[in-house]
Amino acid sequence: MAGQALTHGGRSRAAAHDPLWLRIVLIVVAIGFVGVFLVLPLAAIFFEALRDGVGAALKAFRDPAAWSAIKLTLIATGISVPLNLVFGVAAAWAIAKFEFPGKSFLITLIDLPFAVSPVISGLIFVLLFGAQGWFGPWLKSHDIQIIFAVPGIVLATVFVTFPFVARELIPLMQEQGSDEEQAARSLGAGGWQTFFRVTLPNIKWGLLYGVILCTARAMGEFGAVSVVSGHIRGQTNTVPLHVEILYNEYNVVAAFAMASLLALLGLVTLAAKTFLEWKVQQDLRATLESTNP
Amino acid sequence: MKLKFKHHSVLPGFGLTMGYSLLYLSLIVLIPLSALIFRSATMGWGRFWETVTNERVLASYRLTFGTSLVGALVNVLFGFIVAWVLVRYRFPGRKLIDALVDLPFALPTAVSGIALTAIYAKNGWIGQFLEPLGIKTAFSPLGITIALTFIGLPFVVRTLQPALEELDGESEEAAASLGANRWQTFWRVVLPTVLPALLTGFALSFARALGEYGSVVFISGNMPMKTEITSLLIITKLEQYDYAGATAIAVVMLGASFTILLGINLLQWWAGSGSRKAA
Numbered sequence: 001m002a003g004q005a006l007t008h009g010g011r012s013r014a015a016a017h018d019p020l021w022l023r024i025v026l027i028v029v030a031i032g033f034v035g036v037f038l039v040l041p042l043a044a045i046f047f048e049a050l051r052d053g054v055g056a057a058l059k060a061f062r063d064p065a066a067w068s069a070i071k072l073t074l075i076a077t078g079i080s081v082p083l084n085l086v087f088g089v090a091a092a093w094a095i096a097k098f099e100f101p102g103k104s105f106l107i108t109l110i111d112l113p114f115a116v117s118p119v120i121s122g123l124i125f126v127l128l129f130g131a132q133g134w135f136g137p138w139l140k141s142h143d144i145q146i147i148f149a150v151p152g153i154v155l156a157t158v159f160v161t162f163p164f165v166a167r168e169l170i171p172l173m174q175e176q177g178s179d180e181e182q183a184a185r186s187l188g189a190g191g192w193q194t195f196f197r198v199t200l201p202n203i204k205w206g207l208l209y210g211v212i213l214c215t216a217r218a219m220g221e222f223g224a225v226s227v228v229s230g231h232i233r234g235q236t237n238t239v240p241l242h243v244e245i246l247y248n249e250y251n252v253v254a255a256f257a258m259a260s261l262l263a264l265l266g267l268v269t270l271a272a273k274t275f276l277e278w279k280v281q282q283d284l285r286a287t288l289e290s291t292n293p
Numbered sequence: 294m295k296l297k298f299k300h301h302s303v304l305p306g307f308g309l310t311m312g313y314s315l316l317y318l319s320l321i322v323l324i325p326l327s328a329l330i331f332r333s334a335t336m337g338w339g340r341f342w343e344t345v346t347n348e349r350v351l352a353s354y355r356l357t358f359g360t361s362l363v364g365a366l367v368n369v370l371f372g373f374i375v376a377w378v379l380v381r382y383r384f385p386g387r388k389l390i391d392a393l394v395d396l397p398f399a400l401p402t403a404v405s406g407i408a409l410t411a412i413y414a415k416n417g418w419i420g421q422f423l424e425p426l427g428i429k430t431a432f433s434p435l436g437i438t439i440a441l442t443f444i445g446l447p448f449v450v451r452t453l454q455p456a457l458e459e460l461d462g463e464s465e466e467a468a469a470s471l472g473a474n475r476w477q478t479f480w481r482v483v484l485p486t487v488l489p490a491l492l493t494g495f496a497l498s499f500a501r502a503l504g505e506y507g508s509v510v511f512i513s514g515n516m517p518m519k520t521e522i523t524s525l526l527i528i529t530k531l532e533q534y535d536y537a538g539a540t541a542i543a544v545v546m547l548g549a550s551f552t553i554l555l556g557i558n559l560l561q562w563w564a565g566s567g568s569r570k571a572a
Binding site: 018019023026027029030031033034036037038039040041042044045048083086087090091093094097098100106109110112113115116117118119120123124125126127128130132133134155158159162178181182185186191194195216219220221222223226227240241243244247252255256259262263266267269270271273274 | 303304305306307309310311313314317318321322323324325326328329332371374375377378379381382384386388390392393394395396397399400401402403404405407408409411412417418419439442443446475500503504505506507511524527528531534536539540543546547550551554
C-alpha cells in the first residue's frame with residue numbers, strides 16, 4: 001500500500017508531506033517554545049546561583065541548616081524508596097503473573113496518589129495524626145509527634161512516591177509474561193530462586209528506572225512535605241523547603257545555590273531516563289524474541 | 294511431568310505478594326484518603342456548602358480553573374507542534390529537545406517556581422521587556438498561567454508522540470492520492486486520528502495544573518481574591534487550624550480531579566474502540 005502510494009509521485013507526496021518552508025517554521029516554533037519555556041528557567045537557576053561568583057554560591061553550603069536539610073531529605077528518600085520498591089515488586093508479581101477478578105481496579109487504586117494534589121497529600125496525614133486528627137489525642141498522650149516532625153515528612157514522601165516503581169514494573173512484567181518463570185519452576189527451581197535468577201534479570205532496567213523516578217520525586221517533593229513540616233530551620237526542613245525559606249528571606253544567591261543542587265539531580269534523572277528507556281526497550285525485545293523465536 | 298507444571302498456578306507467591314500489596318496499599322493510601330472523606334462527611338452539609346461557596350474560595354476556583362484551562366490550551370497548541378516536529382522531522386538537536394521535554398517532571402516544583410519568578414519579575418530576563426509594555430507577569434494571573442503551562446507541557450507531548458508515531462502515513466498518502474491537499478489531509482485525516490490522544494494530553498495537563506502548588510506559589514503573589522490559588526487557600530486554612538474548612542475545599546478539588554481522570558479513562562476507551570474499528 002505504502003509502495004503503491006509512493007509511485008503516485010509528486011502531487012500525492014506533496015499532500016502527504018509538509019513543504020520545506022512549513023518544516024522550517026514548525027521546527028523554529030518548537031525550538032523557540034522549548035527554549036523560552038524550558039531552557040530559560042533551567043539556565044536561570046544556575047545563573048542566579050552564580051551571579052556573585054562561585055564562592056558566594058558555595059557559601060550556602062556552609063550553613064549548618066543546609067546540611068540538616070540535605071540530611072533530612074536523604075532520610076526521607078532512604079526510607080520511602082526501599083518501601084515503595086518492595087511494594088512495587090510485590091504488586092507487579094501478583095498482578096502480572098496471576099489472573100484474578102478486579103485486577104484493573106487494583107491498578108487504578110495503585111495509581112491513586114498521582115491523582116491527589118501535593119497539598120491534599122499532606123493534608124490527609126494532618127487529618128490522621130495532627131492535633132485535631134483521628135489519632136491526635138492518643139499520640140499526644142503517648143508523647144509521639146508525627147505532624148510537624150520527621151515522621152510526617154517521611155509519610156508524606158512515601159505517599160507521593162507510592163506508585164512509581166509499581167507503575168513501571170506492572171506493564172513491563174505483563175508484556176514479558178511468565179513462560180520463563182514456568183520453565184525455571186519445571187526444572188526444579190524454588191520460588192525465590194526463580195525470582196532472583198529469572199525475573200530480576202529481566203526487569204532490572206525497568207526496576208532501576210522506577211527507582212530513579214521515585215528517588216527524584218522523593219528528594220524534590222515540596223507541596224505535601226510543606227503541609228506536614230513544622231518549617232523549623234535545622235530540624236524539619238527538607239532541601240526544597242530550605243530553598244523556600246532562603247528565597248522568602250531574600251537570600252537569593254543561597255536559595256538558587258541550593259536549587260542548583262536539586263536541578264543537577266533533575267538533569268541526572270533526565271539523562272538516566274533517556275538511557276534506561278532505551279535499555280528497557282532492548283530487554284523487552286530480547287525477551288520477546290527468546291520466547292517467540 | 295512437564296504437562297503437570299504447565300498449570301497456571303505453577304508460580305508461587307500469590308498469597309504473599311497480594312496480601313502484602315493490599316496491606317501496604319490500605320495503610321499508605323486508602324486509610325489516609327478515607328480520613329479526608331470521613332472528615333468532610335461529619336461536618337454537615339450546611340457548613341460544607343457554606344465553606345466551599347465562600348466568596349474568597351469561589352475567587353480561588355475561578356483563578357485556578359481559568360489559569361489551568363488557558364495553560365492546558367497553550368500546551369495543546371505548542372505541545373502538538375513540538376510532538377509533530379519530534380516525530381516527523383529529523384534535525385540536529387532533535388534528541389536533546391526530546392529529552393528536555395521531561396524537564397518539568399524532573400525539576401522539583403519549588404525550583405521551577407523560583408526560576409520562573411526570577412525570569413518574569415520586573416527586572417528578570419523576560420519581565421524587563423514586558424514591564425514597559427504594561428504587562429505584569431510575575432504576581433499576576435499571567436504568571437500563574439505561565440507556571441502551569443511549564444508543568445503541563447510534558448503531558449501533552451508524551452501522550453501525543455505515540456499516537457503520531459502510529460500514523461504511518463498510509464492514510465495520508467491515500468487521502469492525498471484521492472485529491473486532498475495538505476490542509477485537508479491534516480484536518481480530515483491526521484487530526485481526527487490523534488484527537489483522543491490530544492484530548493487526553495489536554496485533560497492530564499489540566500488536572501495536574503488544578504492541584505499544582507510549588508511552581509505557582511512563588512510567581513503568583515498570593516493576594517486573596519486576586520492571585521490566590523485553591524491549593525494555597527487550603528494551606529492558609531490549615532495554618533489557621535481550620536481543619537474542617539481545609540478538608541471541605543480539598544474534597545471539592547479532589548472531586549474535580551477524579552472527574553477529569555474518569556473522563557480520561559472514557560477517552561482512552563473511546564480511542565481503543567476507535568483503533569480497533571480502524572484495524
